[in-house]
Structures are given as C-alpha cells and as structure tokens.
Amino acid sequence: MRVIILRGLPGSLKSTWAAQQENSIVLSTDDYFMVDGEYKFDPTKLSEAHLWNMKEYYREIHKPRPLSLKKETTICVANTSTQLWEMSYYVSLARVLCLLPEIIWFKCSVETSKARNSHGVPDKVIESMNERFQNKGKDVLGCPQKIIETDSISMDET
Numbered sequence: 001m002r003v004i005i006l007r008g009l010p011g012s013l014k015s016t017w018a019a020q021q022e023n024s025i026v027l028s029t030d031d032y033f034m035v036d037g038e039y040k041f042d043p044t045k046l047s048e049a050h051l052w053n054m055k056e057y058y059r060e061i062h063k064p065r066p067l068s069l070k071k072e073t074t075i076c077v078a079n080t081s082t083q084l085w086e087m088s089y090y091v092s093l094a095r096v097l098c099l100l101p102e103i104i105w106f107k108c109s110v111e112t113s114k115a116r117n118s119h120g121v122p123d124k125v126i127e128s129m130n131e132r133f134q135n136k137g138k139d140v141l142g143c144p145q146k147i148i149e150t151d152s153i154s155m156d157e158t
Helices: 014-019 029-033 043-062 067-072 085-096 110-116 123-131
Strands: 002-007 024-027 074-078 102-107 143-149
Touching (some): 002 085, 014 024, 043 085, 110 123
Parallel strands (some): 002 074, 102 143
16 A cells, blocks of 8 residues: 655645546545535634544555555545644554655645635635745655646646
C-alpha cells in the first residue's frame, strides 16, 4: 500500500492528479462539503470536516484487503496542508503501519491558484495560505517531498 499526501494551494491540481492514479482512493476534506454534487463550503464546519477526513483515512488504511490488492492500493490525501501539523496525523498513522508516506507539493503561484480556484476561496484567503506555507524543501516530517510545478500545466493536460 502506498500513501501519498498531496499539498498545495487551491487550484494546484491535487485532486485532478489523484483522480487519475490507478487503484487510488482519494480522500479530501473538500468532499465533506459536497452536497448533491455541488460544493457548499461552510467555514463553521471546517474542523468537523477535517476530523471526518481523518476518520475516512483511518478506515481506508485499516480496511481488510487481499494481499494482491493491498500492494496495488494507493491512498491519496488531497488537502491544502499548508502547515506541517495538518499532515502529521496522516504521516504518523502510516508510519505506525510501517509505511513511508510520499508527499507531493503541487506548487503554483497565487495568481494561478486564484484563476483555477473552483471552490470560491476568497483571494485574501489564498494569499494567506501562501504566506503560511511551511517547509518547501525536499523533506517534510521525515518523508520525501516531490515538487511538481503546475503553473504551466493546463487543466486539460493533467
């Protein structure tokens, strides 16, 4: 089993990339806000949404699977994860199960994020997320971090 933590500003193509991976289970806090196929964000429920996503991750990572499927399964956690503590639960649980999570930072400019933003995140919030983005290096929480520059990638190319 692989665990991949995808991080980046809104519109950086995290979820788009994850959905294209074979045998992947995509977990995103944004899914909590999907109602009848429509995204309805409620900031008062953000903590509840993150807790829901953590429970989904726990359930998926512990789900009994035949060994052949377990080896082929990839769990992708696609959240903004601008700060290290936001990823620590996912990393810690994977490590308890002797897995080394991969972290991929989908790096894009604030301008690109604002242009691609499909969830109506206000421009000021995107700017604030970018300012507080922690650990832009090759190693995050003891896990390798790959950086994918997405400014020049169109939505059709992913």
